[in-house]
Amino acid sequence: MPKAWGKRARRVAKVVIRERRGRGYLTDPIHTRLLRGFGRALLFLVFTPLLLLLVYIVPFVHPVSTLMLTDAVTFSGYDRQWVSLDEISPVLVNSVLVSEDGRFCSHAGIDWRQLDLVIGQAAEGERTRGASTITMQTVKNLFLWNGRSYVRKMLELPLAMAADTILSKRRVMEIYLNIAQWGPGIYGIEAAAQHHFGRSASRLTARQAALLAATLPNPILRNPAKPSRGMQRIARIVEARARRAGPYVRCLQ
Template structure:
């Protein structure tokens, strides 16, 4: 004798199975997007999720893509020495720095992120801090570092980083704050732009606070001593 489930129970199971199938398909699509797009970004200038959101919410989206040859070397040095001193040494994730920051209270912070991690976060993920987002950043950062060169990762990062409401990329930021191309930035201006990165909505490189000026002086000194730390660029 075969047992039949009541129609309402059978329908409930069918609906649940259908829902799980749709969730699985959605997850696969989310995973596939960075896997497919990252190699394309060797050639195609990408836009970030934050840039898309800024445009959709009418905050504006100003960005002028430039190659790394059109960015002052001191700007590159400033970013590496401030954001990710081991950029040329690791393969996408700096586990020593990550372990130190994850041990702190309050969840993972920007200090736990390498430049590849910040790049994939800006390209594919969301901005709010969470262990879930950090867990996604790690494999994506390894993948990006494997597929792309260090120079290309830095080029992408500098062109998608936010420097103000609706303001993205180092060229647009340099023109907006200092009325000059990124290729002409001075060491001080590069340090001020870098000092603004952790909180670009409230930090103005053209009108820095005392705390921001102090941080910029530290960054400027580190950039001068960059040496082999930036050899991969």
């Protein structure tokens, strides 16, 4: 009986191999199979964020960032307390907007004017400043990784446009302020306000808000509770701009 089973198994295997050859699985060159696999992986990387963005429309869904997931997986731990945009001091929202993306309300996820300027400066060999919008930073924090990378930047662009199409400006800002990093293991403005100033995000002063906004470009090295002279100078500029931010925050009102 075992011999009969072995013969049947060999016959079945031959039939399967013939079928797979007929479909091109075994006859395709290896580079074709690699391209096919790469295409499937790319489709997964594109459509998964789009599906998640559709889920993130729902107000009671509280997304987490890739850095937060990394801290969780490595058992580093993190502090994040989700708050709605209405529970955040308006002066903090204004400070972050004027500091990080002054054209937030007028662009469609990407500030092409600033991006063209940065590309031109890079082509001329000049040191460039980042052209990331708040929307681009949001999708980077949600779906991508940190560090300078042209690959990551190219992925940010379509994701930012998709996020701007799917989500409202208020929702993008709300998500950003709740997943942005404000120190090692400190994520979101509520945890940041409590950790650095011992008060809720709704009670931040103009100077505290400006210092927190000045921290965002480098939250690991910058401490808003113990600002350097450079940070204090930046915070004074941000605070002055935030007082005049009326026209720039109309999409959040």
